[in-house]
Amino acid sequence: MTASGTDDGVHIGVDIGGTKVIAATVAADGEVGPLARRSTPGRRVEVSLVEDALTEAIQEAAGGQPIAAVGIGAAGFVDAAGERVMFAPHLPWRDDPTRSRLEARWQVPVVLDNDANCAARAEIALGAAKDASDVLMVTMGTGIGGAVVLGGTLLRGRNGMAGEFGHMQVVPDGRGCECGGEGCWEQYSSGNALVRYARGRIIQSYAGTTLLEELTGGKPAALTGPMVTEAAHGGDRIALDAFDEVGVWLGVGIANLVAAFDPELVVIGGGVSSAGDLLLDPARAALEQSLVGAKHRVIPPIVRGRFGPESGIVGAATLARTVH
Amino acid sequence: MTASGTDDGVHIGVDIGGTKVIAATVAADGEVGPLARRSTPGRRVEVSLVEDALTEAIQEAAGGQPIAAVGIGAAGFVDAAGERVMFAPHLPWRDDPTRSRLEARWQVPVVLDNDANCAARAEIALGAAKDASDVLMVTMGTGIGGAVVLGGTLLRGRNGMAGEFGHMQVVPDGRGCECGGEGCWEQYSSGNALVRYARGRIIQSYAGTTLLEELTGGKPAALTGPMVTEAAHGGDRIALDAFDEVGVWLGVGIANLVAAFDPELVVIGGGVSSAGDLLLDPARAALEQSLVGAKHRVIPPIVRGRFGPESGIVGAATLARTVH
Numbered sequence A, B: 001m002t003a004s005g006t007d008d009g010v011h012i013g014v015d016i017g018g019t020k021v022i023a024a025t026v027a028a029d030g031e032v033g034p035l036a037r038r039s040t041p042g043r044r045v046e047v048s049l050v051e052d053a054l055t056e057a058i059q060e061a062a063g064g065q066p067i068a069a070v071g072i073g074a075a076g077f078v079d080a081a082g083e084r085v086m087f088a089p090h091l092p093w094r095d096d097p098t099r100s101r102l103e104a105r106w107q108v109p110v111v112l113d114n115d116a117n118c119a120a121r122a123e124i125a126l127g128a129a130k131d132a133s134d135v136l137m138v139t140m141g142t143g144i145g146g147a148v149v150l151g152g153t154l155l156r157g158r159n160g161m162a163g164e165f166g167h168m169q170v171v172p173d174g175r176g177c178e179c180g181g182e183g184c185w186e187q188y189s190s191g192n193a194l195v196r197y198a199r200g201r202i203i204q205s206y207a208g209t210t211l212l213e214e215l216t217g218g219k220p221a222a223l224t225g226p227m228v229t230e231a232a233h234g235g236d237r238i239a240l241d242a243f244d245e246v247g248v249w250l251g252v253g254i255a256n257l258v259a260a261f262d263p264e265l266v267v268i269g270g271g272v273s274s275a276g277d278l279l280l281d282p283a284r285a286a287l288e289q290s291l292v293g294a295k296h297r298v299i300p301p302i303v304r305g306r307f308g309p310e311s312g313i314v315g316a317a318t319l320a321r322t323v324h
Helices: A047-062 A098-106 A115-126 A191-204 A210-216 A225-233 A237-261 A271-275 A277-290 A308-320 B047-062 B098-106 B115-126 B191-204 B210-216 B225-233 B237-261 B271-275 B277-290 B308-320
Strands: A010-016 A020-025 A036-039 A067-074 A085-087 A094-096 A110-114 A135-140 A144-150 A265-269 A302-304 B010-016 B020-025 B036-039 B067-074 B085-087 B094-096 B110-114 B135-140 B144-150 B265-269 B302-304
Touching (some): A010 A047, A010 A308, A020 A047, A020 A308, A067 A115, A067 A308, A115 A135, A115 A144, A135 A237, A135 A271, A144 A237, A144 B237, A191 A210, A210 A237, A225 A237, A225 A277, A237 B144, A237 B237, A265 A277, A277 A302, B020 B047, B020 B308, B067 B098, B067 B115, B067 B308, B110 B308, B115 B144, B135 B237, B144 B237, B191 B210, B191 B271, B210 B225, B210 B237, B225 B237, B225 B271, B271 B277, B271 B308, B277 B302
Parallel strands (some): A010 A067, A135 A265, B010 B067, B067 B110, B265 B302
Antiparallel strands (some): A020 A036, A085 A094, A135 A144, B085 B094, B135 B144
């Protein structure tokens, strides 16, 4: 193994989320190079359009250096062999031999895993879960992803689909989800949920939220997750309420997972986690409130991942280092 | 190891549920002797009253034969060392050194585990999960218990509390639960839920349910779970509806668990499982309907445990055989 940028070439980690592709070189110590971003064209387009975006992103990330290997973390179900994307609610792949086709196209070793599994790999290898053995990883981006580490090993499951926490039903007959279900957890706690909540408020009135009015230019449709985060850090009431809403739902869902897994640590990654305690404090309170037998057990800490929104990239590159 | 009834004495398995204690001798091949039953006096009584009921039950089960060891499966949180009952929603024990006190009282080796873990031990060692590696066990009695087997090993968790599926929240602000929570799964799918549903119907009218009217002597308050099962087997409409209701909720909850664990098999044990397909068919349909990515994965079969309501007894005795 060599650090990024040696004669073997650079290791590139790619994170394919519901709305964007991000690629970057990652050094052996986890240092992430400049981020190359592309929009993902959605789930109703040709697969080749997503792959064109990917190709542009890794070329920009490499910046002309030779590439040793590419690791990809994809927001979808990846088979246990790491060969195929079986299904991805926000992407067009359906039982698709993604890994081998990209390897053939790029002519470098390519490895593939679920994005949340990659995030967990990063936090176990180099981050917030380095000293832990039984860990739940919850990644909050467009939706919710998850990964389970037991005895230091990633749980894959029968179909390679363990850890799909985002599609656990938390509200009977609840909000419709892109997965086809109703009332899925990620409909109430995710980047999308955050924006939906804040947008619902500012559509009624911008009263008391000069920051969001300024950031959106007075157009609620222009609101994005990062705007809500920025406004919340600036003390904006509606933005803070939005984080409280998704944070409480985060904690309620974590309470269910802790009841089932009884882990020692819960790590939150993904883009929304950059809000830090604005998100995690209401989640911690809700966990303590909702967890069965809370007074008779050690409640696992909920911590922010070291790599935040870059955990998928770092973990994918960690995986890439295992093949070249 | 010897079979039950040799000169070493008999191995006794005890299942302590929310409403009753059942004890029996269990042979090495899983054959269960005559059941000795006692009512559990509830969760607001002296601990000694529960232990008196236990003592009577094991004496009756032994029937004068020497006892080699006693295994106890308790409906509560047992610490990872198998020493203490930390908390039991339906029983009076709170951080209680149950194992050692009973061993001192009975002067025979005593081992202790959670009742659902015991049920899983029985099904793995001798029953429906014998050939499986990654299994979820759901026991439906008064409430819901659960156990997780991964790679053939029981998942215990940080506090020994893994598998507490019954207290995962499935309805926000839902029905109050004895655990202190609201909307817990077992409030919608359990023996209690079955009786509540059927009783709610017959309180309005016995019309169309001559069987339940006969079984209860016209008194809705007299209704029990076994009566609902008997009436459903006899084709009674209200009883069948009650099983459909708790069966669908069973499947919805299992879909959440399968999303998280992706197991190869789901085994249903506990008293309510004696209804068989009356319970499992609606659960299977709801699982297929609710599970994320159902078309892109192998859906785990939901099967009835071999030992049904006796799985806790058999598993507790299996555990007892490991110490003497």
